[in-house]
Amino acid sequence: MTTRLTTLPRPDGQPLGAARCPAPSVQEIIRGDARPAPAVLAHEHYAYLGSDDIDYARYYDQAFFDREMDKVWGRTWQWVCREEHIPAPGDYYVYEVGALSFIVVRAPDGTVNAFYNSCLHRGTKLRASEGVGSAPELRCPYHGWTWSLDGQLRKVPCAWDFPHVDPARYSLPRVRVGQWGGFIFINPDDSAPSLEDYLGVLPEHFAHWDMDQRFVELHMAKELPCNWKTAQEAFLESYHVIETHPQLMYGVGDANVQYDLYGDHVSRFYAALGVNSPHLLEPLDEQELVNRMLVGDRSVLTDDLTVKEGETARIVMARFLRKVLGEKYRVDLSRFSDSEMIDTIEYHVFPNMVLFPGLSLPMVYRFRPLGLDPNRTLFEILFLRPVPDDGPRPEPADVVHVGEHESYASVPGMDPAMGHVYDQDTDNLRAQQQGFRASRKRGETLGNYQEVRIRHFNRTIDAYLAR
Ligand code: FES
Numbered sequence: 467m468t469t470r471l472t473t474l475p476r477p478d479g480q481p482l483g484a485a486r487c488p489a490p491s492v493q494e495i496i497r498g499d500a501r502p503a504p505a506v507l508a509h510e511h512y513a514y515l516g517s518d519d520i521d522y523a524r525y526y527d528q529a530f531f532d533r534e535m536d537k538v539w540g541r542t543w544q545w546v547c548r549e550e551h552i553p554a555p556g557d558y559y560v561y562e563v564g565a566l567s568f569i570v571v572r573a574p575d576g577t578v579n580a581f582y583n584s585c586l587h588r589g590t591k592l593r594a595s596e597g598v599g600s601a602p603e604l605r606c607p608y609h610g611w612t613w614s615l616d617g618q619l620r621k622v623p624c625a626w627d628f629p630h631v632d633p634a635r636y637s638l639p640r641v642r643v644g645q646w647g648g649f650i651f652i653n654p655d656d657s658a659p660s661l662e663d664y665l666g667v668l669p670e671h672f673a674h675w676d677m678d679q680r681f682v683e684l685h686m687a688k689e690l691p692c693n694w695k696t697a698q699e700a701f702l703e704s705y706h707v708i709e710t711h712p713q714l715m716y717g718v719g720d721a722n723v724q725y726d727l728y729g730d731h732v733s734r735f736y737a738a739l740g741v742n743s744p745h746l747l748e749p750l751d752e753q754e755l756v757n758r759m760l761v762g763d764r765s766v767l768t769d770d771l772t773v774k775e776g777e778t779a780r781i782v783m784a785r786f787l788r789k790v791l792g793e794k795y796r797v798d799l800s801r802f803s804d805s806e807m808i809d810t811i812e813y814h815v816f817p818n819m820v821l822f823p824g825l826s827l828p829m830v831y832r833f834r835p836l837g838l839d840p841n842r843t844l845f846e847i848l849f850l851r852p853v854p855d856d857g858p859r860p861e862p863a864d865v866v867h868v869g870e871h872e873s874y875a876s877v878p879g880m881d882p883a884m885g886h887v888y889d890q891d892t893d894n895l896r897a898q899q900q901g902f903r904a905s906r907k908r909g910e911t912l913g914n915y916q917e918v919r920i921r922h923f924n925r926t927i928d929a930y931l932a933r
């Protein structure tokens with residue numbers, strides 16, 4: 467079937483940033499739901515931030531990258547791991563970004579310490595590479611200088627040769643640690659605001675989303691041939707759905723996604739599911755929308771899924787997912803609204819965390835520079851599912867490394883249709899990164915509304931670089 471698309475009109479005479487897709491807004495759509503969305507969802511918070519081009523050089527220039535390493539990565543709160551990655555004393559997680567490396571350790575009293583991952587003798591990394599592990603003490607693999615889990619110097623082989631080394635002055639330098647929502651964060655900047663201040667509205671918005679009551683069901687990592695911002699920006703807007711993911715238009719309101727900005731560090735994307743794309747000339751009816759959303763699994767098409775008089779596809783889907791996901795993960799999902807059950811709700815926390823609190827698409831993304839190359843990024847996708855009401859927290863999944871040319875659909879446990887969507891996203895990025903340099907025009911031109919989060923993100927980078 468060929469998809470016939472409308473050309474949406476170009477409105478005139480409105481203030482810049484005021485124009486919207488003429489289809490029903492997310493707010494109008496959720497007002498038709500059976501179980502109303504909470505106040506943190508039932509509002510809009512957009513601001514027009516200008517229409518100037520964004521310079522391409524910021525995506526590949528080494529000097530710009532080096533300034534980001536110092537002034538962004540050296541001064542912001544970044545999540546390292548989940549609490550459950552390091553549950554017991556001695557468990558540690560090594561977190562690396564660019565040339566920076568930190569070791570985050572659970573101490574015997576249960577607190578979490580974070581240290582620069584570099585020996586005070588001759589600089590060797592105490593742990594060679596990123597990842598999780600466990601040890602009773604932190605011992606350098608080169609000459610064996612050893613620190614306790616709270617960073618006290620405990621052992622120097624041939625101490626007679628180091629009378630100038632006073633253990634009291636040779637504790638491992640600390641990095642600030644913060645905890646929120648089951649995530650552990652670090653910030654290398656001792657004078658930065660507290661994590662709580664930094665997160666702004668986030669704790670309030672997530673108050674009943676219980677991120678600490680989720681476990682890591684799947685964790686994938688892929689190296690991408692592009693700048694970390696190139697990769698991240700591909701996940702900050704829905705404008706690309708019509709061209710990159712045309713299969714999603716039967717069931718996602720793409721052109722009418724809502725975009726919100728909160729302070730310097732947080733922005734949001736709020737997409738209604740179970741509706742037609744406003745681009746479709748021949749929209750599906752409500753029953754067809756339900757059937758289409760379940761195209762991968764016909765076995766679950768039962769009477770439950772008939773759209774009855776007065777119902778919408780969204781109401782039926784939310785009811786169905788509340789039951790199916792509730793049974794699968796052994797949790798009571800009755801407190802969640804229809805929107806929280808089915809919609810794509812995506813928060814960005816500067817610089818590189820993307821969080822989805824919704825129940826059906828519960829991802830977390832992270833985008834980091836790899837080494838000191840502005841053209842390489844490590845992109846991680848985690849699925850965070852609810853911890854069972856009646857049982858222990860499942861162990862966090864190990865990281866699955868996906869080759870650059872390997873499909874996400876091939877990862878065990880990954881929904882193939884969704885894997886295909888991520889393949890479509892990442893396939894654009896090499897060409898975009900190369901196109902930045904090939905361009906005669908010197909910057910990217912953004913939509914005032916649909917791409918405002920990209921502008922917001924770059925504005926915050928500029929603010930950090932200017933400090
Ligand atoms: S470099 Fe670490 S003990 Fe020598």
Ligand SMILES: [Fe+2]
Pocket residue numbers: 700706710711887891
């Ligand atoms: Fe996408």
